[in-house]
Amino acid sequence: MKAIRARNLRYSYNGAEVLRGLDLEIGEGDFVVILGPNGAGKSTLLKCLSGILKCSGVEVFEKPIGEYQRDELAKLISYVPQRTEPGFMTVFDTVLLGRRPYMGLRPSKRDVEAVRSALKKLGIEHLALKITNRLSGGELQKVGVARALAQEPKILMMDEPTNNLDIKSQLEVMRIAREFSSEGNTSILVMHDVNLALRFAERFVFMKNGEIVADGGTEVLTPGLFKRVYGVEVEIAEVRGVPVVVPL
Numbered sequence: 083m084k085a086i087r088a089r090n091l092r093y094s095y096n097g098a099e100v101l102r103g104l105d106l107e108i109g110e111g112d113f114v115v116i117l118g119p120n121g122a123g124k125s126t127l128l129k130c131l132s133g134i135l136k137c138s139g140v141e142v143f144e145k146p147i148g149e150y151q152r153d154e155l156a157k158l159i160s161y162v163p164q165r166t167e168p169g170f171m172t173v174f175d176t177v178l179l180g181r182r183p184y185m186g187l188r189p190s191k192r193d194v195e196a197v198r199s200a201l202k203k204l205g206i207e208h209l210a211l212k213i214t215n216r217l218s219g220g221e222l223q224k225v226g227v228a229r230a231l232a233q234e235p236k237i238l239m240m241d242e243p244t245n246n247l248d249i250k251s252q253l254e255v256m257r258i259a260r261e262f263s264s265e266g267n268t269s270i271l272v273m274h275d276v277n278l279a280l281r282f283a284e285r286f287v288f289m290k291n292g293e294i295v296a297d298g299g300t301e302v303l304t305p306g307l308f309k310r311v312y313g314v315e316v317e318i319a320e321v322r323g324v325p326v327v328v329p330l
């Protein structure tokens with residue numbers, strides 16, 4: 083079954099068209115990274131696919147996204163924005179917000195367990211009682227990912243989740259996304275770091291000016307593509323069987 087399907091997806095902000103008729107299908111178990119220059123429409127696409135922006139032409143598990151109740155959709159999709167906003171709540175309570183679609187008035191044992199497990203996965207249990215506006219940028223980023231995992235979705239969408247993270251934490255987040263998809267779920271990430279994407283993901287969707295210009299496995303990565311999409315010259319080498327893009 084397709085986890086996500088977009089047909090002729092269009093989106094405009096105040097009359098300015100940003101998505102210009104995209105077609106995209108993403109299956110269960112897929113790990114997809116969306117790449118492209120600043121302003122290409124990547125975040126807008128992710129927001130449309132997650133239901134944050136109302137767009138026609140998006141199906142989630144073969145049902146139009148608009149036909150889902152809010153909590154029903156939240157059990158299927160979690161979305162990690164580019165910036166997780168800090169506040170006056172503890173890390174634990176912030177991650178617990180991910181359980182909102184499941185919770186009654188009080189968190190159940192199951193809810194608390196899901197929060198503990200997400201904090202552990204991100205290695206931030208020691209921050210559980212810290213107020214989020216006292217965290218570093220990277221710590222806050224991890225809280226956002228933990229909240230998304232606590233939501234126990236079937237599709238994990240993350241917008242530049244490795245920004246602000248040190249190299250070890252970047253690898254951890256990418257491993258989490260890969261493990262999530264290897265369990266039969268779907269990971270869709272917007273990223274700028276092509277080489278990090280190449281190291282972990284299986285499918286690469288390149289956008290430019292609101293359109294998809296390449297979509298596939300490592301075979302779509304050619305110097306010509308980087309010239310066309312970013313206007314830069316690159317050489318593509320290989321290290322341990324993984325392509326590495328080197329700007330010239």
Ligand SMILES: Nc1ncnc2c1ncn2[C@@H]1O[C@H](COP(=O)(O)OP(=O)(O)OP(=O)(O)O)[C@@H](O)[C@H]1O
Nearest residue numbers: 095096100118119120121122123124125126127272
């Ligand atoms: N809320 C908004 N109102 C008006 N225009 C917007 C809004 N959000 C984004 N845009 C415009 O839509 C276009 C696409 O933005 P989007 O954030 O989707 O790009 P992106 O590919 O994610 O960029 P980046 O890599 O810089 O994050 C840009 O020209 C941007 O200025």
